[in-house]
Every structure is written in structure tokens, then in C-alpha cells.
Amino acid sequence: MSAHVEEVRLNLGHIELAAHLFGPADGVPVIALHGWLDNANSFALLAPQLKGLRIVALDLAGHGYSEHRPAGAGYTLADYAHDVLRVAEQLGWQRFGLIGHSLGAIISVQLAGALPDRVSHLLLIDGVIPPTSGEQDAAERLGMALHAQLRLDGKRKTVYASIEDGVEARMKGLVAVSREAAELLAQRGLMPVPGGYSWRSDSRLTLPSPVRISEAQAMAFVHRLKCPACLVVAAEGMLVRHTALLEQLPFEQVTLPGGHHLHLNDPQGATLVADCINRFFGFS
Structure with a gap:
């Protein structure tokens, strides 16, 4: 595939996404x-x-150059799945493959499980199902989420004096990444503001989910898949310790060296993941 990349914007009616x-x-x-x-x-x-492959790599809603959701709206997995389906509809793609990393992998599984006849291939990078919870925690979780929403109104985004400061903050984030990865993400993620730079992402993305499904509900999406599926597990990532989950998955798994962002942290990791994807799609 050529290194040429085209910047596009997709107006889905309810939101405009960059890609x-x-x-x-x-x-x-x-x-x-x-x-x-x-x-x-x-x-x-x-x-x-x-x-x-003809790849449309989205900025998900609230991320990068894509629009934020309207005031009062949230960022549920179902909303993301709807966005992706709208993208496919706009492109005229009745069937399409999905490549998803982390949250993107979770969205991919949910969409492919919900509409199995629409998805031709499913390639997941260190992600499968969302965090789950028992029904006994439902009321407490909603209360926690409501309190967090109220507190968010009084918070201001962090302003970094320089792009370098913003990059270093991303390197030390909840999921640490390499400098190269942070610099690439900063190209679409940092924006100038009075006093310096801030990340573009919608602050509501950091709010806790008001609802979590059970593990049985999450696995129902996995078991409804019809297409070929492959999971790339990062040897030092977020899934490798979840052996009970990995043993339940009814599709191919490949463990590769590297952390959660193994496809982005360095060129060698990207090449290993690319080789896996090319083989999976039959272009090795």
C-alpha cells in the first residue's frame, strides 16, 4: 500500500467526522x-x-478533528457503532472489514455482533469486550457517573506551555506510549489555546460510564460473529493477563511483543502487526 494519505470529512447528518x-x-x-x-x-x-485494503481511519466523535457530540449527549458504544454504520452507508459499503484498537476493537465487536451480515473481516488489536459489571452495582455506578457529570462543569482543560509539554504528558498518560507515538497523536490532538496548547478531545470522554453490561451480555456479541476474526494480543498489553477471557474467545489469536500501542509505538511493532493483518486478509 502506498504511504499516500488523503484527509477527508464525512458529514453523517447528526455529526461530522474527520478521517x-x-x-x-x-x-x-x-x-x-x-x-x-x-x-x-x-x-x-x-x-x-x-x-x-481501502482503509478509512476515523477520528471517532469527540477525538482528533471530528466534531464533539452536542451538549447533553454522551459517548456510548451504541452511538459509536451507529457512527461507523453511517460512515459505511455514506461510502456505499454494504459489507466492510473492521480494524479496531482498544476502544475501537470493542466498538468493532459490538457492531459486528449486532449486524453480523454487514462485517466481512474483524481484526482486533489488544481489545475485545468493554469492562463489565454485575447487576448489583448498577445503581451505585449511575450515581457515581451523575456526580462526575456535575463536577465536570467546573473543570478546565489542562493548558501546556508548549507542544513538547503536551507530548510528554501523553507519554505518561493512563496508558503510556512512546515519544514517537505521542508526537503522532499530538499532530491531530493538540490545538493552540490562550496560554499554550490543549488536547482537542471532548472532556466528557473522561467521564465514567453510567451503565455497564454484564460479561454474559458482552460475550453475546462475540458469539454472534459470523465473519473471520483475529485478535492481536500485546505481550505487555492490557489483555494478556485476562487468560480466562482469552480462553473463551472462539477465534484466532496472535501474541506479539510490545505494549498496548504496539502498532504505533515504533516501526518494528507496526511491521509485525501489519504482517499479521496482511496474512489475515489474504495479502501476505
Whole structure:
């Protein structure tokens, strides 16, 4: 695949999303979904190494150059899945593949499980199902989320004196990334504000979810999949310790060296993941 990338904007009616477009026009249609608080540059090292794919790498709503949801709205998995489906509809893609990392992998599983006839391939990078909870925690979780929403009104985003300060903050984030990864994410994520720079992402993305489904509900999406599926497990990532979950998954798994952002942290990791994806799509 050529390293050429095209910047596009997709007006879905209810929201406008930004995206990167890679690959030949007649390639296998694929939508790529990044992780929480990342953006389309999550695939900047990976996508140019893929073969035979027409990839639309989205900035998910509230991330990167995409619009934020309206006041009073939230960021549920169902809303993200609806956005992705609208993108496919706008592109005229009746069937399409999904490549998802972390949150993007979770969204991919939910959409492919909900509408199994629409998804042709499912490639997941260190993510499968959302955090789950028992029904006994439902009321407490909603209360916690409501309090957090009220507190958010009085909070201001962190302003960094320089781009370098913002990059270093991302390197030390909840999920640490390499400097190269942080710099790539900052290209679409940092914006100038009075006094310096701030991350573009919607502050509501940091709010706790008011509702969590049970593990049985989450696995129902997995068991409804019809398409070929492959999970890339990062050897030093977030899934490797969840052996009970991994043993339940009815599809191919490949463990590769690296952390949660193994496809972005360095060129070597991106190449390993790209080789896996090319083989999975039949272009090795």
C-alpha cells in the first residue's frame, strides 16, 4: 500500500467526522477505529504497510478533528457503532472489514455482533469486550457517573506551555506510549489555546460510564460473529493477563511483543502487526 494519505470529512447528518483515507480505490473496504483519547494517527505507521485494503481511519466523535457530540449527549458504544454504520452507508459499503484498537476493537465487536451480515473481516488489536459489571452495582455506578457529570462543569482543560509539554504528558498518560507515538497523536490532538496548547478531545470522554453490561451480555456479541476474526494480543498489553477471557474467545489469536500501542509505538511493532493483518486478509 502506498504511504499516500488523503484527509477527508464525512458529514453523517447528526455529526461530522474527520478521517484518513489509505489504499487503492478498488481495495477491500475497511474502517479502522482507534482507541480511547487517540485519533486516526493511531494507524499512521500501520496503514501504509497494508496491502490490498481501502482503509478509512476515523477520528471517532469527540477525538482528533471530528466534531464533539452536542451538549447533553454522551459517548456510548451504541452511538459509536451507529457512527461507523453511517460512515459505511455514506461510502456505499454494504459489507466492510473492521480494524479496531482498544476502544475501537470493542466498538468493532459490538457492531459486528449486532449486524453480523454487514462485517466481512474483524481484526482486533489488544481489545475485545468493554469492562463489565454485575447487576448489583448498577445503581451505585449511575450515581457515581451523575456526580462526575456535575463536577465536570467546573473543570478546565489542562493548558501546556508548549507542544513538547503536551507530548510528554501523553507519554505518561493512563496508558503510556512512546515519544514517537505521542508526537503522532499530538499532530491531530493538540490545538493552540490562550496560554499554550490543549488536547482537542471532548472532556466528557473522561467521564465514567453510567451503565455497564454484564460479561454474559458482552460475550453475546462475540458469539454472534459470523465473519473471520483475529485478535492481536500485546505481550505487555492490557489483555494478556485476562487468560480466562482469552480462553473463551472462539477465534484466532496472535501474541506479539510490545505494549498496548504496539502498532504505533515504533516501526518494528507496526511491521509485525501489519504482517499479521496482511496474512489475515489474504495479502501476505
